[in-house]
Amino acid sequence: xxxxxxxxxxxxxxxxxxxxxxxxxxxxxxxxxxxxxxxxxxxxxxxxxxxxxxxxxxxxxxxxxxxxxxxxxxxxxxxxxxxxxxxxxxxxxxxxxxxxxxxxxxxxxxxxxxxxxxxxxxxxxxxxxxxxxxxxxxxxxxxxxxxxxxxxxxxxxxxxxxxxxxxxxxxxxxxxxxxxxxxxxxxxxxxxxxxxxxxxxxxxxxxxxxxxxxxxxxxxxxxxxxxxxxxxxxxxxxxxxxxxxxxxxxxxxxxxxxxxxxxxxxxxxxxxxxxxxxxxxxxxxxxxxxxxxx
Amino acid sequence: xxxxxxxxxxxxxxxxxxxxxxxxxxxxxxxxxxxxxxxxxxxxxxxxxxxxxxxxxxxxxxxxxxxxxxxxxxxxxxxxxxxxxxxxxxxxxxxxxxxxxxxxxxxxxxxxxxxxxxxxxxxxxxxxxxxxxxxxxxxxxxxxxxxxxxxxxxxxxxxxxxxxxxx
Numbered sequence: 367x368x369x370x371x372x373x374x375x376x377x378x379x380x381x382x383x384x385x386x387x388x389x390x391x392x393x394x395x396x397x398x399x400x401x402x403x404x405x406x407x408x409x410x411x412x413x414x415x416x417x418x419x420x421x422x423x424x425x426x427x428x429x430x431x432x433x434x435x436x437x438x439x440x441x442x443x444x445x446x447x448x449x450x451x452x453x454x455x456x457x458x459x460x461x462x463x464x465x466x467x468x469x470x471x472x473x474x475x476x477x478x479x480x481x482x483x484x485x486x487x488x489x490x491x492x493x494x495x496x497x498x499x500x501x502x503x504x505x506x507x508x509x510x511x512x513x514x515x516x517x518x519x520x521x522x523x524x525x526x527x528x529x530x531x532x533x534x535x536x537x538x539x540x541x542x543x544x545x546x547x548x549x550x551x552x553x554x555x556x557x558x559x560x561x562x563x564x565x566x567x568x569x570x571x572x573x574x575x576x577x578x579x580x581x582x583x584x585x586x587x588x589x590x591x592x593x594x595x596x597x598x599x600x601x602x603x604x605x606x607x608x609x610x611x612x613x614x615x616x617x618x619x620x621x622x623x624x625x626x627x628x629x630x631x632x633x634x635x636x637x638x639x640x641x642x643x644x645x646x647x648x649x650x651x652x653x654x655x656x657x658x659x660x
Numbered sequence: 661x662x663x664x665x666x667x668x669x670x671x672x673x674x675x676x677x678x679x680x681x682x683x684x685x686x687x688x689x690x691x692x693x694x695x696x697x698x699x700x701x702x703x704x705x706x707x708x709x710x711x712x713x714x715x716x717x718x719x720x721x722x723x724x725x726x727x728x729x730x731x732x733x734x735x736x737x738x739x740x741x742x743x744x745x746x747x748x749x750x751x752x753x754x755x756x757x758x759x760x761x762x763x764x765x766x767x768x769x770x771x772x773x774x775x776x777x778x779x780x781x782x783x784x785x786x787x788x789x790x791x792x793x794x795x796x797x798x799x800x801x802x803x804x805x806x807x808x809x810x811x812x813x814x815x816x817x818x819x820x821x822x823x824x825x826x827x
Contacts, residue, residue, distance in 0.1 A: 367709070373665050374687035374733055403729050404711050416687070420734060445723070469799025470777060471714060474723040475730065559712075559798055 369406035373415040380425075380536060383417050384507045387531055390415040395534055397441060397480030400472050425479070425536060428452060434542030440479025440535045448473060457498055457540060458654065459549035459567050463490040466551070469559045479535045487523045488561040488587040494551055495538070496520070496592045497567035497582040503537035504528055513539070516592075523590040546579075547571040548654025552647050553586075554639050556630070562587045563631045564639045568647040570602065572655045578602040581651075583615070583644060588625040588636055595619030598644060607652035616645035672736045676701060677745030685732045691725075692716040694732035695742060703743035703772045707801070714800035717773035718742050724780035726799070743772035746779065754820040755779060755813070764813035766804035773800045778814045787818055 373390070377383040387393055393415035396402055405411040419425065425441035428450050436452060447453050448464035467473060467490045481491050482502065495502070495516040502519050504512045504527075512533070519527050528535060543549075549569035553562035570581035581602045583595040598619025605611055625636035653659035669684040676699060683698045695701040695718070707715030709728055716727045719741040746753035755778050758764070765771045774797060781788055781796035788796065793814045794807070802810060 368690065368693075369688045371686065371688055374670065374731075376733070399731070399734075400711065400729055403731070407709065407728075418731075418734060469714070470780065470796060471717055471724050471726045471729075471799045472711075474780075475725050 367407050367409060369403070370409060370412035372413055374418065375415060376418045376421045378421050378423070380422060380505050380534070381507065381509070383419060383422060384505065384532070384534060386417045387534065388507065390417070393417050395419055395483070397483070398443070398476035400468065400476040401480070401484050401486065436540040438478055438538040438540070440537060441477050443474060444468070444476045444478065445470070445473040447478060457549065459497060459551045459569055459651075460494050462551040463494045463567065466490065466553060466558060478538055482519070482538070483526060483528060483535050485520050485524050485526045485591070487590050488565070490551070490553070490562070490565065490586070492520055493565060493567040493584040493586040493592040496594060497549065497569040497584040499541050499582065501539040501541070502535055503539060504533040505536040506533055511536075517594070520591040543569065544571050546573065546655055548651050548656070550647050550650040550654065552643050554643065564588060564636050564643055566640070566643045566647040568644075568651040570651050570655050572652065576606045576652070576656055577604055578607065578652070583619055583648065585623075585640055585644070588623050588640055593623065595644060597621065598648070602648065607648060609649070612645045612648040615648055616641045619644050670733050670736075672732055674735050674737070675739045677741055683732070687731065687733050689732040690728050691718075691730040691732050691735050692727040694735075695727060695740070701742045701744055705769055705772055707769065712801065713770070714773040714777060715770050717776040717800065719776055719780060722783070724777050741776070743775050746775060754824065755782070755817040758813040758817035758820060759810070762809050762813035762816055764805060764809040770800055770802045774802065774810055778817065781814070782818055782821065786822065788814070790815070
């Protein structure tokens with residue numbers, strides 16, 4: 367099917383895009399279009415206007431700031447991030463999530479900003495952003511910027527903290543994790559290119575003896591927003607991780623889950639898989655933090 | 661900045677297989693529809709129309725994209741290569757030869773997309789492993805071959821292209 371008719375705007379600056387967003391009632395921002403155009407073709411969405419962000423310069427970059435933070439422009443392609451040595455070495459969890467995101471053509475078109483603003487509950491990147499303690503930068507007219515922690519960005523399915531018709535995501539900022547940190551991303555899906563049935567991002571830092579100083583365990587596809595398994599994090603805190611402890615953390619972290627049932631998997635199955643994946647992710651993240659596994 | 665009303669037509673210029681073309685299209689026109697119905701490039705196919713099958717894959721500014729997931733107006737000013745652009749002076753591209761020799765197609769419907777995904781893969785990675793080839797074509801569904809011969813063909817094409825470079 368073809369999309370319903372819409373007006374098309376291709377601004378060349380963030381300021382113009384925001385002005386249009388405010389002026390054009392019901393307008394949607396078009397980034398890579400790999401979700402939005404699909405929804406429009408199915409006529410699940412029929413926005414009266416599209417504001418195409420692809421002609422705006424200066425929103426496609428990955429760079430390291432002096433203080434160890436990494437800044438990523440919202441229109442940076444998945445593929446550019448997946449190929450980035452900086453992302454691969456500093457944030458293996460994010461690299462793994464990108465490697466397993468869609469297929470090559472989707473990665474050649476889709477953008478990090480588009481994915482995060484779309485906030486699909488089973489998308490790869492949202493749990494990773496929460497696990498890495500990312501900061502998301504929203505722009506408003508007049509050059510105003512607001513920073514939103516990833517923890518507070520995803521509110522519900524397809525719903526974010528961005529103010530409708532007034533804000534757009536322009537940058538993702540990733541904080542430095544100390545030496546002795548590691549992370550991983552794991553997902554179960556029927557095929558690689560499918561959305562996940564369950565996905566887990568785990569990130570942690572350990573001391574010289576391998577005791578967990580800080581950890582983040584975040585699940586996707588099990589709730590309407592990324593689910594932070596704080597009970598699992600509490601079990602890990604201050605301890606050396608072994609098989610038994612990882613199992614205990616996974617049990618605690620998934621106990622209160624009430625995942626949805628759908629055509630892909632039942633609620634019960636998702637919960638069982640979540641337990642297994644959380645345990646595996648904790649073990650791998652810990653080994654990486656210790657430097658004993660790539 | 662371009663501002664185009666819903667019913668208005670937008671003037672689009674695209675360079676397809678080395679030659680510039682112009683067309684007036686509605687904003688909602690998909691790139692694949694402009695290529696096929698307006699410009700006459702019927703090599704890229706429409707399979708699923710939902711962004712899954714990859715039959716409509718073309719190269720846009722050096723990257724493989726599904727042309728059913730890009731608006732024609734977004735391609736304004738772009739360089740596009742379709743499967744028709746592989747052949748040079750009546751001679752098949754090494755990828756096309758290798759698909760032929762390795763029986764990498766049966767019905768042939770997915771082939772234009774498979775070829776363009778393979779083309780992008782080899783442009784970035786001239787000597788891919790089997791795993792890298794399988795990863796490279798994961799966005800292209802084939803319902804006939806079981807992929808085995810497609811993987812073989814891409815491997816063979818990589819070898820042909822390396823040999824051609826050496827000689």
